[in-house]
Amino acid sequence: MNRDNSNVEPHSCEEISLPGQIEFARQHTGKILSQRVLADKTFAIRIDARELAEAITPGQFFMIRPERGTDPLLGRPFALYDTIVDDQGMPVALEFAYHVVGKMTNLMSEWESGENVVVWGPLGNGFPFYEGNHLLCVGGGIGYTPFLGVSRETLGTRLYGDSSKSSRATRESANPERRVTLCYGAQSQRYLADLSDFDDFDSSRFRIQISTDDGSAGHHGFVTDLVAQNLSAQGNDRPDGVYCCGPERMMAAVASICQAENVPCWLSLETPMACGFGACFSCVTKVVTDDGWDYRRTCIEGPVFPAESLAFQEN
Amino acid sequence: MITRNDHSVWLRNRRKPSESDSYRKSSRNDRIDEQNDIATEDQSLMADLQVTLNRLKLRNPILVASGTFGYAREMAAFVNFSDLGGIVPKTVTGESRIGNPPPRTVETSSGMLNSIGLDNDGIDVFINKHVPYLTGLDTALIANVAGRTVDDFAMLAERLSGVSGIAAVELNISCPNVSGGVDFGTNPDSAKEVVAAVRNACPFPVIAKLTPNVTDITAIAAGAAEGGADAVSCVNTFQGMAIDWRRRKAVLGNVLGGLSGPAIKPLALRCVYQIAKSVDIPIIGIGGISTIDDVLEFLVAGATAVQIGTANFYNPAVSGSMATLLNQQLDADGIRSVAEIVGSIHQTTQQSC
Numbered sequence: 001m002n003r004d005n006s007n008v009e010p011h012s013c014e015e016i017s018l019p020g021q022i023e024f025a026r027q028h029t030g031k032i033l034s035q036r037v038l039a040d041k042t043f044a045i046r047i048d049a050r051e052l053a054e055a056i057t058p059g060q061f062f063m064i065r066p067e068r069g070t071d072p073l074l075g076r077p078f079a080l081y082d083t084i085v086d087d088q089g090m091p092v093a094l095e096f097a098y099h100v101v102g103k104m105t106n107l108m109s110e111w112e113s114g115e116n117v118v119v120w121g122p123l124g125n126g127f128p129f130y131e132g133n134h135l136l137c138v139g140g141g142i143g144y145t146p147f148l149g150v151s152r153e154t155l156g157t158r159l160y161g162d163s164s165k166s167s168r169a170t171r172e173s174a175n176p177e178r179r180v181t182l183c184y185g186a187q188s189q190r191y192l193a194d195l196s197d198f199d200d201f202d203s204s205r206f207r208i209q210i211s212t213d214d215g216s217a218g219h220h221g222f223v224t225d226l227v228a229q230n231l232s233a234q235g236n237d238r239p240d241g242v243y244c245c246g247p248e249r250m251m252a253a254v255a256s257i258c259q260a261e262n263v264p265c266w267l268s269l270e271t272p273m274a275c276g277f278g279a280c281f282s283c284v285t286k287v288v289t290d291d292g293w294d295y296r297r298t299c300i301e302g303p304v305f306p307a308e309s310l311a312f313q314e315n
Numbered sequence: 316m317i318t319r320n321d322h323s324v325w326l327r328n329r330r331k332p333s334e335s336d337s338y339r340k341s342s343r344n345d346r347i348d349e350q351n352d353i354a355t356e357d358q359s360l361m362a363d364l365q366v367t368l369n370r371l372k373l374r375n376p377i378l379v380a381s382g383t384f385g386y387a388r389e390m391a392a393f394v395n396f397s398d399l400g401g402i403v404p405k406t407v408t409g410e411s412r413i414g415n416p417p418p419r420t421v422e423t424s425s426g427m428l429n430s431i432g433l434d435n436d437g438i439d440v441f442i443n444k445h446v447p448y449l450t451g452l453d454t455a456l457i458a459n460v461a462g463r464t465v466d467d468f469a470m471l472a473e474r475l476s477g478v479s480g481i482a483a484v485e486l487n488i489s490c491p492n493v494s495g496g497v498d499f500g501t502n503p504d505s506a507k508e509v510v511a512a513v514r515n516a517c518p519f520p521v522i523a524k525l526t527p528n529v530t531d532i533t534a535i536a537a538g539a540a541e542g543g544a545d546a547v548s549c550v551n552t553f554q555g556m557a558i559d560w561r562r563r564k565a566v567l568g569n570v571l572g573g574l575s576g577p578a579i580k581p582l583a584l585r586c587v588y589q590i591a592k593s594v595d596i597p598i599i600g601i602g603g604i605s606t607i608d609d610v611l612e613f614l615v616a617g618a619t620a621v622q623i624g625t626a627n628f629y630n631p632a633v634s635g636s637m638a639t640l641l642n643q644q645l646d647a648d649g650i651r652s653v654a655e656i657v658g659s660i661h662q663t664t665q666q667s668c
Contacts, residue, residue, distance in 0.1 A: 025392040027632045065629055070425040070577040070605075074629050103422075120393070120631055274420045274427060275628040278389035281382075281405070281431045282420040295414055295434060300389070 019125040020300040021278060022060075026051055027120040029067060032111050033084075033093055038193040039186075041100040042142065043109060046084060046093050047119060053083040053091035055122050057161035058149030059243075059268055059304050062094075062121025063276040065104075072104045075120065077273050077299075079245070081145045082152075082197070083160060091160075097145040097193070122161075123276045124303045127243050127266060130154045134179045136230055136239035136263075138254050140223055140246020141191065144184045146268060148197055150243060151180045155205055181230060181239060182208045185223025185250070189216035224253045231261040239263065243304075245270075248312070255307035265307040271298040286311035362645035363652035364638060366400070366619050368597035369545035371483045371520040373400040373455055373620060375638040376653055377610070380601050380624035381406055381459035381485065381524070382431065384634075386445040387452060390627070394635035400620060401455030404445060406487045408461050409471060411437035415492060416568035421557045426578030426603070427625060428555055430492045430569035433461060438474050450480030457522065461487040465512045468499075472517035483519050486510065489526030489551035491573045500526040500551075503538030510542030520545035522599065525586075528554050532586050533593045540596040548599040548622065550586045553579055576625040577603040584616050591617020591658050605633060607640040617658040 030049040038044050052062060063075030078098060083091035100109050111117070127150050135154050137147040152158035155178060180201075186192045189212060198208060209226045210218030219226055223246075230239055244254045245268040258265035274280040276299050284295035285302070293311040364375035381403040384390055396402065414434025421428050435441070441458075449456045458481055460471040468486060475481055488499035488509060499505045506523060513521050523539035525532060527550040536547045552573025557566040565571075583602020590598055600618030604610055605626035613621045623634045641653070650656055 021389065023392055027393055027630075072422060073425055073576055073625075074422050074427060118630070272418050272420065274422075274429075275631065277392070277631065279383060279385040279631075280420065280429070280628055281385075281414065281434050282417070282429070284414065284417055284419065284434070295417075 016296070016301065018278070018300045020123065020302055022122055022124075024055060025121055025123055025277060027118065028052060029116050029118050032113050032115050032117060034113055035109075035111060038097055040190040041109075042097060042191065042193055043100075044081060044095055044097045045108065045111065046095045047117060048093050049119055050092050052119060052121055053094045055161055056080050056083065056094060057122070057126045058153055059127035059146050060122040060124045061276070061303065062096075062119050062123055063273075064117055064119045066107070067116040067118050072107065074274050075118070075276060076104045077123070077270070077276050079146045079268070080122075080149055080160075082148050097142060099142045099191075120276065124299060125301075127268070127304050130178075130241060130243075131175075132240040133175070133177060134181070134236055134239045134241075136227065136242045137180060137182045138223060138227055138242060138244040138246070138250075139182065139184050140250040141186060143244075143246035143268070143270075144182070144193065146245055147182055147243070151182065151198070151201065151206060154178060154180050155201060157201070177236070179205045179236070180207075182206075183211070183223050183226040183230065184208060185211040185213075185226075185246070186217075188212050188214045192217055222253075223250065224257060227254055227257050231257060231263055242266070244268070244307075251307075252312045255310075255312075258307060266304050267307050267310065269298045269303045269305065269310075271303075273299055275299070362642050362650060363654070364400075364642060364645075366653050366657075368522075368599070368619050369520060371455075371522070371545050375400040375641070376614070376618075376620035377634060377637045377641065378403060378457070378599065378620055378622040379627060379634050380622035381487065382429075383624040383627045387449055390631060390634075393631035396635075397453035398635040398638050399454045400638070401457050401482060402449065402452065403457045403459050403485055403622065404449060405435055406433050406459045406461045406490065407435050407438055407441040407471070408433055409438055409467055411435065411440070412493075418566060418568055421566045421572070423555070423557060423574065423576075424578060426574050426576030427628075428557055428567060428572035428574050429552070430567045430572035432492050432569060433487075433490060438471055442474065442478055446478055446480070450478075455482035456480060457483045457485050459485040459487055459524070461490055461493075465499075465509050468509050469512040469516040472513040472521075476517040476519070481519055483522055483545070484513065484517060485522040485524050485548060486513060487524050487551075489524050489528075491526065491528060491552060491554045491571065492569060500524075500535060501529050503534045506535050506538035507542035510539050510544045514543040522546045522548055524548040524551055526551045527582060527586050533589050536590045536594045536596060536598075540594055544596060546597040546599055546619070547590065547594075548601055549590055549618075550579075550583050550602055553582060575603070577605060579603045580609060580612075584612060587613055587618050588616040588660065592661060605630065607637060607644055610637060610641060611644065611656070614653065614656050615658070615660045617661060619653075619657050 033046040035045045065075040078096040084093040211223045242265040271283040273283040278300035283298040286293040287296040366376045415432030462468040499509045523544045555574040580603030587600045597619045599620045600613030601622040
């Protein structure tokens with residue numbers, strides 16, 4: 001898979017690149033393997049989907065729906081949390097996290113192991129493979145989930161997608177000085193997810209900072225305070241790139257801090273989707289063009305965009 | 316055209332179909348494997364799937380509906396296009412249109428509302444960028460156009476007649492989501508006038524896509540027939556809305572939208588049935604089709620072909636599996652051709668009277 005094309009070039013009117021149009025996406029029926037609680041109304045679910053697990057990379061997503069029935073009708077998009085590997089280290093299943101908010105996620109919270117679901121993917125461009133020195137990941141609410149895979153890949157402890165098959169060279173060339181900081185903001189402690197999956201990182205290269213809106217855990221305030229603190233540091237303590245996923249207002253704030261600090265920033269958007277692969281033209285977002293802006297499909301032009309390519313909606 | 320030769324590969328099949336086969340991946344490389352999976356053991360699939368709608372001949376009656384299949388590229392990972400009778404890409408207009416503000420879709424009970432607003436890059440980009448890809452696919456290309464005036468429609472048809480490889484043009488005289496979009500589809504005289512103008516402007520078959528948001532859809536179908544339409548597509552979406560009562564706001568950015576999906580199937584079937592009963596014109600049935608039974612219900616009601624629409628969104632491989640399923644079902648029931656079953660409810664009704 002070519003992952004060098006993650007939207008780093010500015011968008012132009014004439015040539016629209018579609019880095020998230022994945023020619024090897026597939027539709028599968030797979031079994032639910034397990035479901036576990038991560039936080040209040042927040043669950044992680046594992047699906048037996050070998051081909052999808054082999055192909056997907058952090059920041060990409062897939063669509064999921066029940067095998068039968070028409071209500072709910074449409075699939076729902078979920079970002080990869082992690083792939084599950086077998087004894088030989090080959091990915092055999094995928095895991096994603098969700099927060100119960102509506103009809104589909106309520107139904108999902110009742111899904112039991114052994115039930116079949118339909119998934120299609122991988123979809124979207126995913127985060128670019130990070131090659132700087134210090135990556136700052138910023139997650140708001142359930143938006144922290146792509147950063148487990150991103151951190152593993154950035155620190156070279158796991159590779160995803162096609163790169164995992166030719167992993168040795170890439171892994172050995174991973175910069176041993178490279179660091180990751182995860183800033184994770186939630187409304188309050190009871191919505192903070194269990195972060196034990198992040199325990200296996202080398203603490204000299206990976207750290208987590210937490211904020212809650214009500215001060216019940218970590219920094220009392222918004223996660224954007226932590227972002228500003230990190231970017232005011234000196235030397236290698238100062239991140240040289242930012243990946244962000246969360247509510248749009250939070251992402252807009254992070255983007256503006258990064259712009260002021262002159263640090264490149266990528267945002268992973270979540271817009272309402274009907275199909276996930278570009279057919280329906282529902283999930284449009286305003287992308288900056290030579291002559292203003294244009295609505296572009298988040299699913300196949302993104303969902304990860306360089307912050308400067310987006311024209312945020314004024315709400 | 317389907318011949319026994321084309322299907323000889325199916326005869327080698329050794330496996331029973333499984334539940335999940337309709338969800339299986341389909342790419343060119345493993346296509347033969349999939350055909351083997353779907354076909355049943357020792358069965359020769361030989362029903363004649365070819366259908367004729369006046370000047371338009373299709374190798375099978377399974378089409379995909381405009382606005383639900385992108386420009387086909389988007390579906391390439393999920394569908395082997397040669398399994399389709401034809402593709403109707405997203406509506407093209409003369410000038411580019413930015414489309415409606417999001418949210419553009421919202422799910423409803425067994426259906427969805429959309430208000431995309433004909434977001435497209437205009438006829439020039441369509442011809443230069445999308446048509447070369449679409450005409451390279453092994454299936455019929457039915458371009459779908461929309462204009463504000465009769466002259467707009469005629470101009471678009473004329474532009475398309477300069478391009479080789481287009482099998483037919485479908486007129487979107489039924490879009491509920493743009494101003495003036497449905498005007499031609501709500502008045503029989505206007506429908507007749509626009510169809511006649513397009514027939515004059517291009518050499519290929521003309522299909523009028525009808526809106527169900529009228530008092531008497533058969534009158535509009537009759538107008539299109541008088542104008543010289545080769546077929547009518549029946550139906551576009553039903554106008555509807557969704558409300559977030561807590562915010563006292565409509566959910567869609569454009570307030571009103573068009574309802575599609577399984578929820579509208581009985582309504583669409585009624586439209587097809589009524590037109591088939593009273594107007595002498597081939598019908599392409601559309602509305603909530605997602606299973607082979609749905610396809611057959613529309614054929615029996617009087618449709619000569621069908622379009623799969625919203626199902627492409629939530630079951631992206633479904634359109635590619637449908638012709639094989641149709642072949643199997645006709646074969647299992649001893650029906651030798653699609654033509655034999657089209658409109659059969661009307662024969663039954665006559666006999667029973």
